[in-house]
Amino acid sequence: MAIKYTFMGHATHLLDIDGTKIVIDPFFTSNPLTNVAADSVEADFILVSHGHFDHVEDVVAIAKRTGAKVISNLEITNWLQKQGVKNVHGQQHGGGFQHEFGYLKLTIAHHGSGLPDGSYGGNPAGLLITTAGKKLYFACDTALFLEMQLYGEEGIDLFVVPIGDNFTMGPDDALKAVRLVNPKLVVPCHYNTWPPIAQDGDAFAARVNEDDTEAWCQALKPGESLEL
Numbered sequence: 001m002a003i004k005y006t007f008m009g010h011a012t013h014l015l016d017i018d019g020t021k022i023v024i025d026p027f028f029t030s031n032p033l034t035n036v037a038a039d040s041v042e043a044d045f046i047l048v049s050h051g052h053f054d055h056v057e058d059v060v061a062i063a064k065r066t067g068a069k070v071i072s073n074l075e076i077t078n079w080l081q082k083q084g085v086k087n088v089h090g091q092q093h094g095g096g097f098q099h100e101f102g103y104l105k106l107t108i109a110h111h112g113s114g115l116p117d118g119s120y121g122g123n124p125a126g127l128l129i130t131t132a133g134k135k136l137y138f139a140c141d142t143a144l145f146l147e148m149q150l151y152g153e154e155g156i157d158l159f160v161v162p163i164g165d166n167f168t169m170g171p172d173d174a175l176k177a178v179r180l181v182n183p184k185l186v187v188p189c190h191y192n193t194w195p196p197i198a199q200d201g202d203a204f205a206a207r208v209n210e211d212d213t214e215a216w217c218q219a220l221k222p223g224e225s226l227e228l
């Protein structure tokens with residue numbers, strides 16, 4: 001079993017798990033950090049953490065073109081059905097489900113979740129994925145919170161954490177999050193997309209790597225991948 005993780009810039013991520021393609025928070029069309037066109041993206045599953053524009057922009061188009069199953073909170077999957085997306089699976093944070101690609105639990109996230117048209121988007125979530133003998137925790141858009149320590153107790157192989165500040169944790173709180181989660185590998189996201197969230201990813205990685213935890217951090221450029 002092999003997992004390939006690709007950072008697409010901002011908070012959009014791809015997973016290839018033994019050929020099963022998963023897209024997390026598809027934001028391609030207006031994403032200044034990627035030239036990848038939404039209509040070229042392959043997907044078997046699409047995971048949506050919350051309703052904000054920079055996480056749902058391309059979900060309807062990719063879902064309709066590929067037939068991928070979209071997994072999100074129930075308010076967002078209901079909204080997607082009204083947009084004509086038929087293949088959906090609703091969960092809520094705290095709840096997990098064994099999907100074909102692995103076990104997905106929606107975690108707490110402290111953030112908003114309003115949809116672009118003003119519809120109520122329920123509660124925002126993080127994504128905790130258990131697959132191929134590994135655990136991947138995407139904190140998604142969130143503030144720092146102490147329960148991250150409980151997710152860390154599961155033994156996290158990859159922790160994807162926002163560092164942009166302003167809308168989410170900044171680097172100082174993200175470093176505290178790494179200490180709480182104590183993962184093997186850390187990748188920062190949700191930064192450098194626009195001026196209010198400008199951050200130095202390599203400087204954050206250096207802070208993590210000099211810190212007194214086992215975690216190794218690598219700031220990926222958009223389009224770069226890691227094999228887990």
Ligand code: NI
Nearest residue numbers: 050052111141
């Ligand atoms: Ni957001």
Ligand code: MN
Nearest residue numbers: 011052054141
């Ligand atoms: Mn966001």
